[in-house]
Amino acid sequence: MPTTQVNGISMHYEVGGDGPPLLLISGLGSSSIAWAVAAPRLREHFTVITVDNRGTGQTEVPAGPYAIDDLGDDTAALVESLGLGPVSAVGWSLGGSVLQSMLIRHGDVLSKAVLLNAFPSYTAVQHAWLDTGLVLRRSGVDPVSIGITGMPWVFTPRLLSDHATATAQAELSRLDPHPTTLEGFEAQAAGLRVYDSRAQLPTVSTPTLVLAGAEDVLTPVSQSVEMAELIPTAILQVLPRGGHAMLLEYPDDTLAAITAYLSGKTA
Numbered sequence: 001m002p003t004t005q006v007n008g009i010s011m012h013y014e015v016g017g018d019g020p021p022l023l024l025i026s027g028l029g030s031s032s033i034a035w036a037v038a039a040p041r042l043r044e045h046f047t048v049i050t051v052d053n054r055g056t057g058q059t060e061v062p063a064g065p066y067a068i069d070d071l072g073d074d075t076a077a078l079v080e081s082l083g084l085g086p087v088s089a090v091g092w093s094l095g096g097s098v099l100q101s102m103l104i105r106h107g108d109v110l111s112k113a114v115l116l117n118a119f120p121s122y123t124a125v126q127h128a129w130l131d132t133g134l135v136l137r138r139s140g141v142d143p144v145s146i147g148i149t150g151m152p153w154v155f156t157p158r159l160l161s162d163h164a165t166a167t168a169q170a171e172l173s174r175l176d177p178h179p180t181t182l183e184g185f186e187a188q189a190a191g192l193r194v195y196d197s198r199a200q201l202p203t204v205s206t207p208t209l210v211l212a213g214a215e216d217v218l219t220p221v222s223q224s225v226e227m228a229e230l231i232p233t234a235i236l237q238v239l240p241r242g243g244h245a246m247l248l249e250y251p252d253d254t255l256a257a258i259t260a261y262l263s264g265k266t267a
Contacts, residue, residue, distance in 0.1 A: 003058070006077035007070070012058035013051045013078060017043025020111075021084040022262065024050050025075060027093030028192060029185040031057025033176055034092070038247055041255055045263065049087065051078060053098070055184030064187020068094075068195040071188075072101030076109050085109040088262045092116040092247065093219065094188065100197040100227075103204045113208040114258050117216055117244050119223040120230070121196035129153060129218065130189055137182050143173045153218040154245040169248075201230035208234040209261040211254070213242030237261075 003010045014032065022042060026034040032050035042048050052059035054066050054074050075098060079085045088111050091099030096118025103113055119126070136146050147170035151160060160166055173179070208231050212224035221238055228236035237257055242250040259265075 004078060004081050006074050006081065009054060009060040009062055009074070011051065011054070011060070011074060011078055013049060013082075015047060015049050015082070015084075017046055017048045019046045020262075021087040022046035022048050023075070023079060023087045023089040024048060025089060025091040025095030025098050026051075026053060026056070027095050028188055029056065029180045030094075031059075031176070031178060031180065033057065033178075037251055038255060041251075042259070045259055046088070047084070049079075049082070049084065051075060052178075053095075053188070055187050056180045057178045061181055061184045061187070064183065065190030066187045067191045068097045069101050069105065070191070071098045072105060076102050076106035079109045086111040088112040088114075090114040090116055090258060091118060093118065093244065094192050097192060097195050097197070100201065100204075101195075103206050103208065103231075104197065104200045107204065107206050110206045112262055113206050114261060115208060115210045115224070115227060116247065116254075116258070117212060117219050118210070118227065119219045120198045120201065120227050122193050123223075126218070127193060130193055134186065134189060137185060143179070144170045147173050154243055155249055156215045156241070156243045158241075159249050198226070198230060201227060202232060204231045205233060209258075210234050210236045211257055211261075212236070212238045213244070213246040213250075213254075214238050214240050215243045216246070218244040 003012050024035045031052040035050050039048050055061050086109055089099055096115040210224045210228040212221050228234040247254045
């Protein structure tokens with residue numbers, strides 16, 4: 001599997017598809033496997049670049065904490081090393097924070113950006129959510145049980161009320177050939193919870209779509225509104241259905257919005 005040296009670490013990536021280059025950046029504790037459903041469909045329109053963020057998948061897990069700017073620098077260096085830039089990029093959750101850092105610090109490697117279920121800074125509720133997740137992981141709780149416990153924060157009652165489907169979704173964690181270690185998760189979490197992009201978002205000049213789900217309780221629409229108001233080049237789109245994991249629960253609507261924006265079919 002392809003890897004390259006960036007900022008002193010070995011970083012894993014994959015490139016596939018045909019069309020304009022599109023970078024996909026995963027969320028907290030997630031490797032590129034988070035895009036397993038979306039990437040094949042996006043490859044029909046784009047040359048898709050998936051990466052394992054520092055601390056996940058087949059990328060190295062150096063000692064933490066990892067500042068979000070470190071992750072942004074890693075990813076920008078990867079784009080430059082591949083010679084594919086400037087690229088469009090989609091950042092989901094923590095990936096949205098990484099993408100904000102890139103927009104602020106490395107705008108030259110980006111042509112368009114989609115901040116998917118993202119946020120500019122942590123709230124008290126998000127700190128409490130993260131504290132709970134860290135306690136469970138440090139206690140050695142089974143990953144499937146951790147997944148089920150976290151589901152109400154990312155899925156809507158439509159999926160949660162179907163226990164067979166919810167259980168099957170949680171069981172997918174057992175299929176990950178390179179699960180994120182506690183050390184990697186903790187190192188990412190430490191940087192994420194202190195990241196605050198708000199003071200610098202007004203400097204962003206890259207066209208940006210802020211894409212949210214109306215039912216997202218983990219990163220509520222108010223946070224997307226805040227980012228869209230701060231970024232001079234941003235437009236805000238709120239889908240009527242879907243929570244934090246709307247890419248998984250409502251993939252058709254979510255991917256249609258992303259593809260339309262990146263293809264220039266929306267304002």
